[in-house]
Amino acid sequence: MGRGGLTNAEWARLESLLPPGGVRGGRWSDHRRVINGVLYRARTGMQWRDLPERFGPWETVYKQHRRWSADGMWKMLLSRIQAAEDAVGGIDWDVSVDSTAVRAHQHAAGARKAPPAPVAQKGTGPGTNLVDPVPAETGRPAGGGGQIGECxxxxxxxxxxxxxxxxDGRCRPLAFVLTPGHYGDGPQLEHVLEQISVPRPGVGRPRTRPDRVLADKAYTSRSNRRYLRRRGIRHTIPERLDQQRHRQNRGSQGGRPTGFDREHYKKRNTVERAINRLKGFRAVATRYEKRAYIYLGTVALAALMIWLRT
Incomplete structure (x- = not known):
């Protein structure tokens, strides 16, 4: 193991979750060496062609990362590790929600045409974590210019x-989605919460509902509060001053004040710390990939390593 690579304990947890070695035309390259190569590139942000020779041919490392990003393998590994933590009570279900903007490198531009949708099982592919709608009547971005379908x-x-x-309450990424950089935070609350899916041991549906959601004023819309109440999720979201004045001006028709617990709100910094951990990987802090699903796989790999090492 090189600096930052998988330890023996981490590899022992991942090895049983990986696909078998035998494939058509031969055998896979050593999984541990290839994953270490992908991890090295995610940590340093270097170009794929510059990977050290100890990881094998760079094409092999890149193609396996691209394949696992397309079919949801990184997402599946993350889900299995989360399930193991939840089985022993290791997840704090008082969750926090926020977003972070990632500057795209000049190499991320220039994708000529969106690739065909990868074949994957329902809920495992990259499409469920990408938000980039295009108006059907125009076939063009809603505004701001950019690349269609690549966030x-x-x-x-x-x-x-x-x-x-x-x-979660222990500063670990529980779920995430990608959007173009000019999208607002509030409208994505429902979509990102729908991505929470932690399998239960044995028979049963995955857990999708947290105990409490903490968020800042960007998420304090009526539609978000209705959505959380409909799902029976307690929430701690401060109300903006303009919303308070509007409610007070309406008198009895304005409704009751929203509840706000300052003590619970102190835990909202957990999502900020989780973002800092993610951006410790340079290939996450700066987007180099042209394709959104490959960048999403890099984010999923970084989240997986945070769960393995926390």
């Missing part, structure tokens, strides 16, 4: 992608 748009920060993240 890249112009914003005040430049050419960016945005990661919307749910973190």
């Amino acid at each position: 890249l748009r112009r914003s005040r920060g430049g050419f960016t992608t945005k990661i919307h993240l749910v973190a």
Whole structure:
């Protein structure tokens, strides 16, 4: 193991979850060596062609990362590790929601045509974590310019992608989605919470509902609060001053004040710390990939390593 590679304990947890070695035309390359190569590149942000020779041919490492990003393998591994933690009570279900903008490198531009949708089982492929709708009547982006289908748009920060993240109470990424950089935070609350799916041991549906959701004022819309009440999820979201004045001006028709627990809200920093951990991987802090599903696989790999090492 090189610096930052998989330890023996981490490899022991992953080995049983990986696909078998035998495939048509021969055998897979050593899984541990290839994963270490992908991890090395995610940590350093270097070009694939510059990978050290100890990881084998760079084409092998890149193609396996691209394949596992397309078919949801990284997402599946993350889900299995989360399930193992939940089985022993290791997940704090008071979750926090926030987003972070990621500046796209110049190499991320230039994708000529969106590739065909990868074949994957329902809920495992990358499409469920990508939000980039295009109006059907125009076939063009809703605004801001950029690349259709790759979650890249112009914003005040430049050419960016945005990661919307749910973190558990122990600063670990629980679920995430990608959007273009100019998308707002509030409208994505429902979508990112729908990505929470932690399998239960044995028979039973995956757990999809947290105990409590903490978020800042960007998420304080009526539609978000209705959605959380409909699902029976307690929430701690501060109300904006303009919303308070509007409610008070309406008198009795304005409804009751929203509940807000300052003590619970102190835990919201967990999502900020989870974002800092994710951006410790340079290939996450700066987007180099042209394809959104490959970048999403890099984010999933970084989240997987956070769960293995926390």
